[in-house]
Amino acid sequence: MKIKKADWVFVGVALASGAACWTLLGPSGVRAGLRDAGDLLLMILPQLGAGLLIGGLVQQFVDRERVAAMLGQNSGFRGLGLASMAGMLTPGGPFASFPLVYALWVAGADAGALIAFITAWSLIGINRLVIWELPFMGADFALLRFFVSLPLPILAGLIARWLVQATPLKIREAPRS
Amino acid sequence: MTPVALILWGIVTLMAAMVGARKGTAGLRGAGVFAWGQASSLAIRLPMALLAASFLTQILPTDMVADVLGPETGLWGIVLASVVGGLLPGGPMLSFPLALVIWQSGAGEAQTVALLAGWSVFAMHRMLAFEAPMMGWRFVALRLLSSCALPVLAGLLAASVLGLFEILFL
Structure with missing residues (x-):
């Protein structure tokens, strides 16, 4: 396995916070931190493993080209709804979702649909809910946050379309594929 | 295993059966490669992030x-x-x-x-x-x-x- 630059940032942050903990609280503080981290890791690993596999399996059902065809400028409310749904179902981190946003943009999706997509992916993404929020925050909290956030990506898309029409704020031309 | 984890592994089994039926072993392998790619990028970051969060919590x-x-x-x-x-x-x-x-x-x-x-x-x-x-x-x-x-x-x-x-x- 290759160790990337970003990994060293995480190692550095962990070491720095550990050092701060040692300075302020001494060895007992560091011990408590290590124990908490171990407990958290054991708690989330079974769910994290399942979540990653679900993400991979969902990818096998997503047909990117067909999705892009349905999200153009004149797709109306339905396009925003579809974009939200697609964002909600898109698994993986930003390294997986932004290439898809870019592909949708090139394929003719408008700013409103793209913003609905990103907002849905980050705010109500099922993958993130399953992998991170359920294990850490519990089902009650996760469901409350999910349901109150459900209409918000469409709202963001509507605001974006309005801003594009009513103000000089425009996004750049989509690059040719 | 918590009940949530059991449900999730149930979903994994179900979806794997569906992918296997539609796309065969190639589909399953693709899903595995995607999951493994993400898992290996987390292998160092996740334990380090949990350590940092736990240390920060203390102070x-x-x-x-x-x-x-x-x-x-x-x-x-x-x-x-x-x-x-x-x-x-x-x-x-x-x-x-x-x-x-x-x-x-x-x-x-x-x-x-x-x-x-x-x-x-x-x-x-x-x-x-x-x-x-x-x-x-x-x-x-x-x-x-x-x-x-x-x-x-x-x-x-x-x-x-x-x-x-x-x-x-x-």
Whole structure:
């Protein structure tokens, strides 16, 4: 396995916070931190493993080209709804979702649909809910946050379309594929 | 294994059967490669992020949290939580443990909803590393303008849902 630059940032942050903990609280503080981290890791690993596999399996059902065809400028409310749904179902981190946003943009999706997509992916993404929020925050909290956030990506898309029409704020031309 | 984990592994089994039936072993292998790629990128970051979050938990002034983000702080607590959420560093492996600590230290449920929504919408590292380079700054500006009110809205909606539950069940 290759160790990337970003990994060293995480190692550095962990070491720095550990050092701060040692300075302020001494060895007992560091011990408590290590124990908490171990407990958290054991708690989330079974769910994290399942979540990653679900993400991979969902990818096998997503047909990117067909999705892009349905999200153009004149797709109306339905396009925003579809974009939200697609964002909600898109698994993986930003390294997986932004290439898809870019592909949708090139394929003719408008700013409103793209913003609905990103907002849905980050705010109500099922993958993130399953992998991170359920294990850490519990089902009650996760469901409350999910349901109150459900209409918000469409709202963001509507605001974006309005801003594009009513103000000089425009996004750049989509690059040719 | 917790009940949630068991349900999730049940879903994995079911979906694997569906993918296997539709796309055969090639589909299953593709899914495995995607999952493994993500897992190997987490192998170092996740333990390190959990360590950092746990160390920070030990030294953060958590007794302040209830005062500024508690359930009684209302709208201003929700607004503050949205801003704090936007400042949370890093990906989900760091911000969810931190959000859990903030919640357990006395933040209200609605305020914690706003905090996580703020982190989702504003995530600085994602904007700098992916969004701006791929989509351009004008797109980033348009998206921020379109969604800057959402975390506060999520917090207010959560507060009213919780209030409704109290009226109905207490």
